[in-house]
Structure formats: structure tokens, C-alpha cells
Amino acid sequence: MNKVDWKPHMDETDRQIIQATQEGLPLVPRPYHAVAEALGLSSADVMARMQRMLDDGVIRRIGVVPNHYRLGIKANGMSVWDVDDAHVRDAGMELGALDYVTHCYRRPRHLPDWPYNLFAMVHGRRRDEVEALVAEMARILGPRARRHEILFSTRILKKTGLRLGM
Template identity: 60%
Template structure:
């Protein structure tokens, strides 16, 4: 999908995030001189074309009080990993869950689930609950705790 000047202006206006207002598309449209419905249509076209992967909130877990954040990694039977991953991804303490290829013999894990808690003990309890859910389908697991906050950014235009 070729970008026209309005698309470029729309990306520049939203690349730092949508305004935290009840009607963010209308606010962006007002900055660009178009209506909110046109903003929605253009953003949907960019989604459909694959220029934008998703539009969603990116919470700062630390500011919400979730200071113990750990990537739980699981060695799950390959024939069950998709089904069990779907169940884990629906748990309240999990922000994202996905399958990745194993890198044997060094890395045996094929299922990843980011766990958030107010303490490491809370994260470890969540991991215990997941281990119980997985049962014999899980051969091993571990938790890799975050040591730094990484800045997440959205689509950026290369203006050079």
C-alpha cells in the first residue's frame, strides 16, 4: 500500500500514541483537519495492508504496581502446545503468550508466557498454577525476570 501525504501525517500524529481521551480518533482528526471516521478508515486500511500490526493499549506495568515481571518459559509437548498456550494466554496475570521454536540442545522451551505480579512470590504462584494446568504435557519450565524496562514504540516514519 503506497502511503500518501495524509497517511504520513496520520502516522506522524499517532506514532507517539493515541491521545488519552474518550474520542481519540476525533482528536487526531481535528489536528489533521479531517473527521474521526476518516481517521478510523485510514488506520483500518493500514491494518488491512499490514503496515500496522495492531492498535492497542501498552500499559506501563511498573506504574500499575506490577513490579515483578517474568517471562515464564515452558517445555510443552509439541502436539499440545497450541491448545495449552491458548488457555494460558487467557489467564489474568498473563499479558502475552506465544510459541517459539526450540533451539536444541541449548534451549528446550517452546512456549513463552509473560507473567506480571506485585512480587516474585506472586509470579511464582502463577507459574505453579500454569504448571498444574499443563500437567504431564510439560517436561520443564523456568522464569526469566525482567531487569530493565524497555521502551516500547509504535510505527515510526524514516524521514531521511
């Protein structure tokens, strides 16, 4: 669980490293060395800073990032739940631990248009697979969830990595 009101300290060099790597590491034998050279830093400095950002949770992981859509995981369902505020944290942690939930966040309601305070993104190969998973989630939450919906995406209009406005 990550509290969002805590901000780790980051300096300008840290930001430059994030900016230089957010589209991916260079695919060369010594990628951190290449990043360091491009920024005029030592590779030891780059690796120490990235390690600190991993420890602080700024960098969640450094890994291979698949394009789900190209792998046939085309049904992208945003399940949204109206959970009693007293239970939302427990509910969020239970849904967030499921292996088919890629993101799970608490967000504010926006009444009367939007009664939902818990969001869990579910990906699957087909729509009915996502619907079956969400039905399982509804059983897990039981009466803690007053109602829920699944918002399927019908078009991806834009999808890029994080770009920092710096």
C-alpha cells in the same frame, strides 16, 4: 489466536495514522479530528481506516495503556515451557486465557541453548506471587510440559512503544 503468516493490507495512509498515534492519541475533545488535521485527512476517513484496522486485528484495541511498573506491578516473569509440539497449541490457548498472562506466544526452540517453545509473560506485585502463578500454570499443563523456567527481569534497560522503521 492470531496466525502470524497473514498480513492485512495496509497502505501508506494507514501507516501514517499508526505512526501518528502510536505514542498516544492527543488528549483533546476530538482526538481523531486532531490526528486527521495533522495528516491532511478528514476525520471520517481516519476513523473508518482505524475501524478497519481494528477489524483486521492490526490494532488490538484503543485503550488506556497503564505503566505496570508505576502501579507496583514490578515482578515481571517470563515463564518458558518445553511443550510437546503436538500439544503446544492447546497448551498455549489454555495459558493465554488466564487473566494474569499478558502475552503468550509459540516461538522456535534453539537447541542446545534453548529448549523452550512456549512463552507466557506473567506480571505480579512480588516475585513470590509470580512464582505461585507459574506453579498453577504448571499444574494446568501437567505432563504436557516437560520442563519450565521463569526468567525474572532484573533491569529494564529500554522500554518504548512500537516505533516503525519507515
